[in-house]
Amino acid sequence: MESPYLSYFSLKEEPFSTVPSPRYLFLTPVHATALSKTEFVVQTKKGVAAVFGDTGTGKSSLARLLHQKFLDHGLHSALVTNPNYPGPYSLLRTIALELGVPRVARSYADMLLVFKSFLLTEAVKNKKTIVLMIDEAQTLRLPLIETLRQLVNFETNDEKLLQIVLFAQEDLRSKLAHPRGRNFRSRIVMASTLDRLGPGDLAQMVDFRWRVASGGQEHPFDTEAIEALYDYSGGTPREAAILADASLLLAFLEKEKRITAATVKRAAHEREVNLEGQKEAA
Ligand SMILES: Nc1ncnc2c1ncn2[C@@H]1O[C@H](COP(=O)(O)OP(=O)(O)OP(=O)(O)O)[C@@H](O)[C@H]1O
Numbered sequence: 295m296e297s298p299y300l301s302y303f304s305l306k307e308e309p310f311s312t313v314p315s316p317r318y319l320f321l322t323p324v325h326a327t328a329l330s331k332t333e334f335v336v337q338t339k340k341g342v343a344a345v346f347g348d349t350g351t352g353k354s355s356l357a358r359l360l361h362q363k364f365l366d367h368g369l370h371s372a373l374v375t376n377p378n379y380p381g382p383y384s385l386l387r388t389i390a391l392e393l394g395v396p397r398v399a400r401s402y403a404d405m406l407l408v409f410k411s412f413l414l415t416e417a418v419k420n421k422k423t424i425v426l427m428i429d430e431a432q433t434l435r436l437p438l439i440e441t442l443r444q445l446v447n448f449e450t451n452d453e454k455l456l457q458i459v460l461f462a463q464e465d466l467r468s469k470l471a472h473p474r475g476r477n478f479r480s481r482i483v484m485a486s487t488l489d490r491l492g493p494g495d496l497a498q499m500v501d502f503r504w505r506v507a508s509g510g511q512e513h514p515f516d517t518e519a520i521e522a523l524y525d526y527s528g529g530t531p532r533e534a535a536i537l538a539d540a541s542l543l544l545a546f547l548e549k550e551k552r553i554t555a556a557t558v559k560r561a562a563h564e565r566e567v568n569l570e571g572q573k574e575a576a
């Protein structure tokens with residue numbers, strides 16, 4: 295259903311949807327650096343890159359942006375979003391299917407051979423760059439991390455045949471520190487960490503998203519309203535987007551065209567009351 299406030303604010307789309315759309319990703323210097331480091335690893339075929347970050351900091355959005363960029367540049371890219379498979383065979387089979395490996399084998403060992411021969415044909419003979427992007431990589435269990443290690447081991451003297459990019463919350467760090475994860479960790483050639491936004495970046499993010507959604511118009515948030523968005527979200531982009539959206543709805547219901555700090559505060563308070571219950575929030 296279309297948001298009720300779209301026409302009221304002359305918007306073409308929702309500016310603060312929490313779908314990880316690459317079009318709405320504002321590249322802060324930190325996001326831009328993570329993007330270029332990852333592109334570098336993939337394009338120079340160095341093997342594994344990782345992007346870490348707390349929930350709601352833009353990992354899935356960045357994953358989709360990179361995936362699209364890779365496809366646009368003719369790379370062979372697959373994006374796996376829930377790698378929490380029951381075992382190595384099902385993970386490998388999924389990866390193979392996503393990458394368009396033409397054949398499946400019944401056993402894990404045979405599937406590895408099929409996969410290797412696919413990589414040799416595509417990467418060496420057809421000179422394709424093959425990229426496997428894994429979102430929510432913190433859910434990978436240790437045996438699955440071992441499978442990924444086996445896959446990056448396929449290499450020639452000059453390059454890795456498969457490039458892997460992991461997007462993960464903090465939990466992956468401790469898994470990689472485990473003795474059974476360390477082998478794979480040593481193959482990560484570049485890691486980046488997405489952070490919460492500072493007040494300046496958050497203001498720019500609101501401006502950027504509004505322009506995308508409205509076709510270049512200026513946003514209706516007062517300076518103090520933006521400050522309140524920062525204070526209540528702690529700079530986490532997803533929280534800020536949720537609050538900005540709720541504030542818009544409140545302003546619409548009250549027939550206000552500008553968003554004030556008081557409106558943001560009310561939106562934040564209502565969210566808190568509903569998530570935590572009346573007593574705790576009071
Ligand atoms: N740099 C940014 N610019 C604009 N919006 C952002 C930015 N980072 C995150 N967002 C927004 O925050 C929301 C959450 O982003 P995303 O889903 O990419 O986060 P995530 O890091 O994958 O979170 P999780 O770990 O919970 O999966 C989305 O609406 C996204 O558009």
Ligand SMILES: [Mg+2]
Nearest residue numbers: 353354429430
């Ligand atoms: Mg995500």
